[in-house]
Amino acid sequence: MGLIETNTKTVERAILVALITDAVGRDKVEEHLEELEMLTTTAGAETVFKVVQDRFRIDPAYYIGRGKAEEIAQLVELNEINLVIFDDDLNPTQVRNLEKIINKKILDRSGLILDIFASHAKTKESKTQVELAQLQYLLPRLTRAWTHLSKQYGGIGTKGPGETQIETDRRIIRTRISKLKEKLKQIEQQHQTKSQSRHNYINATLVGYTNAGKSTLINLLTDAEVLAENKLFATLDSTTRQYEIGRNKKMLISDTVGFIRKLPAHLVASFKTTLNVVRDADIILHVIDISNDYFDEHIQVVDQTLKELKCEKKPAVYIFNKVDMLKDKSRIEYIREKYPDSIMVSAVKGINISKLKAKLLNIYEEKFTVTRMEFDINQSKIIARIYELAEVLSAEYDEDKVIIEYRTSSSNNQRIKKLINSNKGE
Ligand SMILES: Nc1nc2c(ncn2[C@@H]2O[C@H](COP(=O)(O)OP(=O)(O)OP(=O)(O)O)[C@@H](O)[C@H]2O)c(=O)[nH]1
Ligand SMILES: [Mg+2]
Incomplete structure (x- = not known):
């Protein structure tokens, strides 16, 4: 890095578009657009206009109405x-028609979120996961028009998995997908050995929007x-x-990737390895930005994602x-009533x-x-077995006896007790 950093990259100028339908009213759409603007900023582009259309239903050919698409073309x-x-x-089809x-x-x-993930991915694990999600997103969209245009425009949404791959055909992409899956399996195996050593601790995982x-x-x-910063998806790993917690009392705390509404399905699936810390959690610490006017919806989105991860039953x-x-x-007051066991912090x-x-x-x-x-x-x-399942605090030997003091989770303690009882009759 030099002393003077010059930014030669010109900021891309964007128009954001959303539909108001029977299912999603104006207020919600405007809030979603505000969030889309934050995503756009995070991706490095500037929002110049926001366009909303009130429409009875989604147009199969253009998503918005054709007339609206022409207005946008003028803008x-x-x-x-x-x-x-x-x-x-x-x-x-809609992409192709709109591009025409x-x-x-x-x-x-989804394409925008994937782009942000791609530029924030730093480790082998997150890079592999993002590439997998990108290829799966790309596969059905890989048309001649798309590759042609992406080469022509470059920039956000086209850096994808590398230009050469975009030019190649679907067969090669499929091969790459299975390779990436294989790679992730290996990474996951390495994790498993790590997660076994976590066995003797309470695992608390921070999740949230x-x-x-x-x-x-x-x-x-x-x-x-x-790294903590005022950016969406600062954390991917x-x-x-x-x-x-106190003398001799420890627990493990994990931080992980955040969630968002309309998170691409491929992304959740691809981030399986990273999200294993959620699956391994004994307790979920669900963090909410109380100052956000839409925090209620954020909670719902996170709870829904936890459900997709089959973690909705974990204590939170x-x-x-x-x-x-x-x-x-x-x-x-509202929160105290609705979530009586919650805490408010800064x-x-x-x-x-x-x-x-x-x-x-x-x-x-408790645990x-x-x-x-x-x-x-x-x-x-x-x-x-006690040494395996518990933390032995002391062992006092006295002739043929030993007094052991051990600390363990209640589930492991039950295992130990069962073992002791089954050995009594011997
Ligand atoms: N005012 C205020 N700002 C906070 C507080 N906690 C976090 N922030 C700010 O909020 C922004 C996001 O914080 P992070 O800790 O990066 O949030 P995160 O949940 O890890 O976000 P991602 O990893 O991007 O999903 C940062 O700019 C923080 O400084 C708080 O209690 N008060
Ligand atoms: Mg973070």
């Missing part, structure tokens, strides 16, 4: 627009030093750190973050962090118990 022409981004997924009229790059929300403050929280509680604590930014104080201002820590200690004590028990030293099989 594009007059305002040096580089790309048009639709808030919902378009099918390949508008004559510029057409992108949908993107930008809620998950990374800020893990940094506050541990020495994780994860999972990070796990020990958190010291709702952590309402960013209270320092909350303007509408009546929201506090990770940045350090508000109620001791409450959060007390809550984590509670969880720990882990300390047992003190006397064994005959001949019971070596059981003793060895």
Whole structure:
């Protein structure tokens, strides 16, 4: 890196488009567009116009009405627009038809999200996962028109899995997809050995809508030093750190990728390896940005994604973050009533962090118990098993007896007790 950084990249200029339908009213559409604008900014483009159309139904050929598409074409022409981004997924026919009229790059929300993921991916794991999702997204859209246009325009939404691959045919892409899947399997196997060593701890995983403050929280509680910034999808990888609740009391806390509404289905599937920390969690710490007017919808989106991951039954604590930014104080009452067990914090201002820590200690004590028990030293099989399943705090030997004090999760403790009982008759 030089001393002077010059940005030679010209910022792409975008028009955002959404439909108001019977199912989605104007208020919601406007909020979704605001979020799409944030996604656009994160991807490095500037939003010049937002266009909404009130329509009875989605047009099969153009998504919006043909007349509206022509209006957009004019706007594009007059305002040096580089790309048009639709808030919902378009099918390949719609993209092709729209490109014929508008004559510029057409992108949908999924394509934009995938682009952000591609530019934020830093590790082998996230890069592989993003490439897989991109190829799966691309496969049905791979038409001659698309490759031609993407080469012509470049920039956002076209950096994809590399130009050479875009030019190749579907067969090669399919081969690449299976290779990537194979690679992810290997990465996952490496993870599995790691996750076995987590067995003796309580695993708490931070989940939440993107930008809620998950990374800020893990940094506050541990020495994780994860990048936290006011950007969507700043985090794409999972990070796990020990958190010291008190003397001799530790739990593991993990931070992971955030969720968003209309998250491309391929992306969730591809991020299986990263999202294993959610599946391994004993407890979910669901972080919510309370200052966002649409936090209710954010909670629903996250709960829905947890359902897709089959993790909806796990115990969860709702952590309402960013209270320092909350303007509408009546929201506090509303939340207290609706989520009585939740806590309200500010990770940045350090508000109620001791409450959060007390809550984590509670969880720990509920889940882990300390047992003190006397064994005959001949019971070596059981003793060895205790060392495997529990954290041995002390072992006092006295002739042919040993008193062991161990700490374990309640489920492992039950296993140990069962083993002791089944050995009694011997
Ligand atoms: N005012 C205020 N800002 C906060 C608080 N917590 C986090 N932030 C800010 O919110 C932005 C997002 O925080 P992150 O910790 O990166 O959020 P995240 O949930 O990890 O987001 P992604 O990884 O992008 O999904 C950052 O600019 C933080 O400084 C808070 O309590 N108050
Ligand atoms: Mg983060």
